Amino acid sequence: MKIKHLLKILLLIPVIALQGCDTDAEDETYVIRLGHQLDINHPVHKGLVFLKEELERRSNGSMSIVIYPSSQVGDEREVLELIQIGSMGMTKVSASALESFVPEMKVFSLPYLFNNQEHYWNTLNGNVGKELLSAGEPYRFKGLGYFDAGSRSFYTTKKQVVTPDDLQGQKIRVMNSQTAVSMVNTMGGAATPVSWGELYTSLQQGVVDGAENNLPSFYYSKHYEVSQYLILDEHTSIPDVIIIGTHVWEQLNTEQQKWLEESMLAATDFQRALWAESTRESLEVVKKAGVEVIEADKSVFQESVLPVYESLKGSDLEALVKQIKSLGVEQ
Template sequence: MKRIGFLLVAVWISLAFSCQKNAQQTTIILGHSLPTAHPVHNAIMYFADQAFANSDGKLQIKVYPNSQLGSEREVLELVQIGSVGMTKVSAGTMANFSPKYRVLGVPYLFRGEEHAWDVLEGEIGREILDSGQEYLLNGLVFYDAGSRSFYTKDVPIRTAEDVKGLKLRVMNDQMAIEMVNLLGGSATPMSFGELYTALQQGVVDGAENNAPSVVSSNHYEVCNYYTLDRHTMLPDVLVVGMTVWEKLDDKEKSWLMEAAKASLVEEKKLWRKAVESDMKFLREQGMEIIEPDADSFREATKPMKDRLRANPVLGDLLDRIENLNKS
């Protein structure tokens, strides 16, 4: 029934929005799953405003947040067929569509924030963004999504050993699933929108995400512990479907790219401010913030890197990322 509902939505969107280009204005539909309180949503609205300003009103981005058009995966499928023009998704979700994105889900891939942005805003990052074009998904820019850490209801996680036996929600991403299972937990993929109820009812014992997502989703209401193991720095991706991209003329493409780059600068500012504010808020709400033994997580997940090196494409990407700017 859920799949039938999704297909009906796809048909409705296609009928409503597939022909929105005329001599006066081009309108692009952008759907995403985040609530309007989230800093990335605010960055997307900034992107839409910049596109409108750059084009003197000739390019309009209509934003549908809060999973109005479907889950991350569902909206990506709509973007592929051209029923929706753009979306914002996690790089983990993109990995199900474009394999090179998988490397970004490797635990402890980056040496720190500076190394991460040297990769994401450099030649390697552009190679990964462009790799989606083959699958009709053109990546414009990466957005900061901070670092992902575990949060749990009843059992605090202080070392990698504490993950054993816990049912933890992850994205539908093979790297995230493998990571939790390797730690001895039971990885449970589900959509983010279903997670609050799953936590409340004990379907899962916890999840993993960044602080703004924990706050904007109200998951702190049902979880007591936030363990800052910082296992991945998995970025978000601003994506335009190739069906829509190829309909744009050179000026429109330029307006869109300029707006995307400007929105990244703004998004980084919004993200830093949100993380600082949200961590303070979580402490005020009584959530215990744990600084765990990170080395135990790094050691336990090392086999993931070892296995990836055997892949001729991803192994090369992994080596290039690890060696970038290495003194």
Template sequence: MRIKIILLIILFTGIVSCKKTNNYKVLYLGHTLPQTHPVHKGILEFKKSLEKKSNGTLKVKIFPDGQLGSERETLELLQIGSVAATKVSAAILSNFVPEYNVLGIPYLFRNKVHQFSVLEGAIGKSILEKGSKFWLRGLCYYDAGSRSFYTSKKAIRTPEDLNGLKIRVQNNQMAINMVNSMGGAATPLAYGELYAAIQQGVVDGAENNPPSFVSSNHYEISKYYTLDEHSSVPDVLLIGTKYWNKLSKQERIWVQEAADESAQAEKIFWKESVDQSLKTIKDWGVEVIIPEKSLFAEKSKNVVINFVKKFPEMGKLVKEIKNN
């Protein structure tokens, strides 16, 4: 029903994926993040760079704050060609491209340098291209940080502290398996319902990166934040193939170059946001815990083993990433 309402809005406001006006085209880009978010700032860099490279012949109109719907709904708009581009979590894309699932494996990357060496190299580019058969062409990855646990009543210092706790996760099997493997009770729940769920004790906590922990105001009702950094799922800037296929060769080059440049700028915005978010958390009185990550990594090993058993073709990709 909601997607029908969005389509009606698009119809009556004249929004189409690529509106050609006089001597320029307008690229419509929708996403769910607030305008203060570092990823939105990265998208602004994409707009700035593309308009400059094309000398104004390609313009970008951004619709933030979920104006065009949820991540799933915006993806559907890309697929039918009503919107040109969007930004979503790689976890959402795993519903279309199985390889994106691999990026959610706990402790897959050794550090940030290793992560982006993989994502910006041949492996990452190959995964981006695989979405084209679903009309969702990946342009670049944005840093979305590392997800860590936060709880309202009990501190998480070791995996054993998770025993019996209901932890909200995204509706993604990898995330569910990971929390369960560590002893927690994974509880998929809509993000918009999470504040009240923690406040009312429906769940005992959740997991996310520092900027999201702050922007959601979850730090107001969570006493503990444990920087175990169990997964580093990136965001992905996507362009619909229905729009991409209408571009000239030169226009495609401009779009890709602008995306790559925005990804580098977004990394800086992200680091600044993490630093500021951790300060905000501490100033509010939340206890920030630095645990022994190896304990959490050891507990989650079976998640990787079982994943590779279920999807043998992914085993090679996991090995390539770890050996990169």
């Protein structure tokens, strides 16, 4: 464990001591600590604030969530580890970051998996999505639900990308996901995993030539300040997963679990609407800031990643892909 990360944990020990204090005393509140990596203006953070407020309302103040944004307690992997050892209660994590625990989560990093938003949410809200939420329980975390994280597109610092051929020779930052690495390499780029907190500097200093993410993250991270080109190829739609440690979930009584689940459902609806608005606003802002926005011919990109699907033949993931694809077929 990094010394810097260890120091963060030591500084939080007084708060950790309060974590999980379940009491019948009327003047005390059951507090769950939640750490994540995004800016406080990001629609995902605002969705988490809504979750906190909704939980306080439904529980009449007997439950609450303390939120630590902007990587205060570490990156996604580090916060997951804190949950596993019982030092953190909840987090927001990209489905891609769960791949090493739940291999089925790789399916969300496959390019052009969903036909449209309706197909995407039918999958998340149906049996497939629910089964994936519970698949992490052997690793001490349970999925409560999904937040919208939009569609991911490429942005670059020096050379515009119009077709996959333009990725040749370009180092493209990806999340620490083997599926994402495979996708970018198949398209012709050089996939380069870099932590989110180091990405702005990496783009600025030329460590990488570009990255891929959703529009609000591109805007709120200020990556548009060092990236001149954005192509809206929308290659993947990877949801954020709201995670709670099983050590916390199992401490809650039936009523408390119900309050949290109901609050999560309400927060999902709130965050989806907020995300759509934020996506529109983010696109307008980066255009005004001088970023060249390119509308992609998606068919060319879809054709370029066919080998990714060919490589799945005979695997468990191929069966899951077929199940998801069937949900997008018009009845």
